[in-house]
Amino acid sequence: SHDHDLPHYAEAAPDEFLTIIEEDLRCSDPVVFGLLKPDSGSFWAPSSQTGLFWALECLAWNPKNLLRVSVILAQLSRQKIDNNRVNKPDDSLQNIFRSWIPQTAAPVSDRVKVLKKLTEDFPKIGWEICIKQIKPGHSVGHYSYRPRWRSDASGAGQVVTNGEIYKFTRKTLGFLIDWPSHDEKTLGDLVEYLQGMPIENQSKVWNLIDEWSRTAGEAAKAVLRERIRLFAFTQRGRQRKLEDATRDQAREAYDSLRPNDPVIRHSWLFANQYVPVSTEEIEKEGFNDNDQEADERIDKLRREAITEIWDERGFKGVKDLLAPSGATDLIGRYTASCVTDVCSQSDFIQRCLSLDGELQSKAEWCLRGFLSAIGDDVCAEVINMVAKKLSVEESKRLFVCAPFNASTWRLLDDSSEDIRTGYWKDVVPYWKDQTPAELNELIDCLLEAHRPRAAFHVVCMNFKDIETSRLKRLLHDIATVNTEPAGQVxxxxxxxxxxxxxxxxRVGVTPYEMAQFEFLFIVALDHSKHGIPNLESQIAQSPEIFVQAVALAFKRSDEGEDPPEWRIENPEQRAVVVSAAYHLLNQIKKIPGTDENGHIDKEALVSWIEQARQ
Structure with missing residues (x-):
């Protein structure tokens, strides 16, 4: 409740303010962390953390407070703040120590001493502050809160001289090079910002990598190796216009970090769906890694990688590849080219289904890719064979991973009711050239499973193929059935x-039914192409509908009650209907008595008004 006044309290009594926070942070459950709780995310919603950070920024201008403020902000940075606001403790620290526009009146020597203390006591936070100082290219700086009464910030907080920038960045670079315990993350950061360093420091970085690699594990080597590849050998690396000497050193380090384990060596190919290709591997000049040739190159590398992993490690290699992957469906798809006979395919499926814990979801996506790649006929044969050996729960998971088409649904016809019900409840439906018959079937099944939004998402590209009664039921259930998780579809x-x-x-659809649908989707139809033409026509013909909308949207000014048929007892439903009625009154534009040519029948309009008033 004192959020806006915290900067004033801090400026009025700096030592007392800092002491209160320091003592609180020494407690087992600091109260101050309560101010860092996530907010609603709304642009206009008040934040309980802004005043605290402004107060600390206000005190950081005074050199004698810099260390205490920096330590407090570093401690607060350990608390994750999950919102999109700029005001965060690590952002305040970055602003304070930004080399070219420091938001403190402390001289370089004082800033260096405080930053060294942060790197020792809060290495993760200290590293991020230091590494940003040597980032090549342009950067954006923000002004911190300034004191209103004290002169602590007088003459400070603007862009400083090149000499001062150079002095501070060289000190921070020294901290980075002499870091006590480098790992793949810190060395990767140094490589990424290599162009912001003098030549002699660049050589030190490559020497650090060489020394570190002698004792590093293969997984760590692979992480750093990929960062070197992205830095020097991709299209973006080419745009950096690196010196030949730098590219040669990068190539030497890249080759020296080559892991012996095929899974670790090739994991970069399956880290994500999209992989920037190494331009050096393509002889064509002026190559763009977004064109077809890049896709073909990555496809070839992935096929070769999976073949090598399968030949050397079998299913265990695939399993180990799943853990760090963000594209596990691709792993399954490429593995299908290595597992070609029905018995091996059956064994692969059962092994995927046997994985549990953190790997279960990844294994299921791998299985989706595998089943989609082996062809419908073979897929149906293998699923039918495997399903007989599985429990009900495992069979349901298998069918959920199968291609979303009629071949899978026909196999479900011979399964138990529990499997069929579980399938339509959990399957992730998607559009894939379904026939009109298949589209109508999936609508029926998903509506029966109370998943109208999922059905709508699949068929939204093919409404013309949907039978009229099904389309009406689908639209009705979308608006009235609320059993699907919020935000899922x-x-x-x-x-x-x-x-x-x-x-x-369409035949079989009356204007009154269309008016009902338009009212159900009144909010979505605002500014839409369709609009509410049928609803407007119904209101123009029936003043009772207009009066009912007014009664729903606004409370009575007397002590009377509306007719029972207009009352809605359920609070949630009443809120939805009231909102819809209000939108309706805002959207209707057609004047009662207006004919098809836009002419108004005076007598019809007067009659409508009299009935509405009565």
Whole structure:
């Protein structure tokens, strides 16, 4: 509640303010961390942390407070703050120590001493401050909160001279080079910012890598090796216009870090769906790593990698490759080319299903990629063979991983009710050239499983192929069934408008039904192509609907009660309907009595008004 006043308290009594926070941070459960709790994320929502950081920034201008403030901010930086606000303790620290626009009046010598203390007591935070000082290229700086009454910031906080910048950055570079315990992360950072260093320091970095690699593990070597590749040998590396000597040193370090384990050596190919290709491996000049040739090159490397891993390590190699991967479906897809006979495929599937714990989800995605790559006919044969050997739960997981098409659904017909029900409850549906019959079938099954939004997401590209009664039921359930997890499947207003456009005018759909749908989706249809033409027409014909909307949107000014049929007892449902009624009153534009040509029938309009008033 004192958030806005904290900077004033701090400026009024700096020592007392810092002492209070320091004593609190020594407790087992500091109260100050309560101010760092995540906020709602709204742009306009108040934040309980801003005043605290401004107070500390205010005190950091005075050189005698710099160490105490920096230590407090470093301690607060250990608490993760999950919001998008700029005000965070590590951001305040970066602003204070930014070489070219330091937000403190402390001279270089004092800043260096404090920063050295931070690197010793808070190495992770100290490293991030130091490494940002040598980042090549342009950077953005922010001004910190300044004192209102004291003169601590007088003449400070603006861009400093090149000499002062050079002096401070050379000191921080010395801290980085002489770091007591380098690892793949710190060395990778030095490589990434290599162009911000003098030549002699660049040589020291390569020597550090050479010395570190003699005792480092293969997994750590692979991480640093990939960062060197991204720095020097990709399209972005080419844009850096590195000197030949730098590229040669990078190549030497890259080759020396080559892991012997094939899984570790090739894991970079499956770290993500997209992998920047090494431009040196393509002879074509002017190569762009976004074109077809890059995709073909990565595809070839992945096939060769999986073949080598499978030949040397078998399923265990694939399992080890899954753990660090962010593209496990690709691992399954490429493994399918190595596992070609039905017995081996059956064994691979069972092994994937046997993995549990943290690997279970990754193994299931691997299985999805594997099953999608072996072909529908073979896939159906293998699934049918394996399903007979599995428990109900394992069978359900197998079917969920199978291709989302009619071949899988026909196999489900011969399964137990528990498996079929579990499948439609958990399957991740997706569009893939389904026939109209398949689209209508998946709608029925997903609606039965109370998943209308999932069904809508699949068929939104093919509304014309959906039978009228199913499309009506689908739209109705989207608006009224609320059993799917919030945020799991979004509804794009464009597709809602498109669905109503295709439904409007079909045989078996009355204008009154269309008006009901338009009211259900009144918020989504705001500014849409479809709009609310049927609803407007219904209101123009029936003043009772207009009056009911007014009654729902606004409270009565007297002590009377609305008719029972207008009352909504459920608070959540009432809130939704009230909002919809309010949107309706804002959106309707058609004047009652208006004909198709836009002419207004005076008598019809007067009659409508009289009925509405009555």
């Amino acid at each position: 979004g509804l794009d207003p464009y597709y809602i408008s498109k669905a109503l456009d295709l439904l409007d005018g």
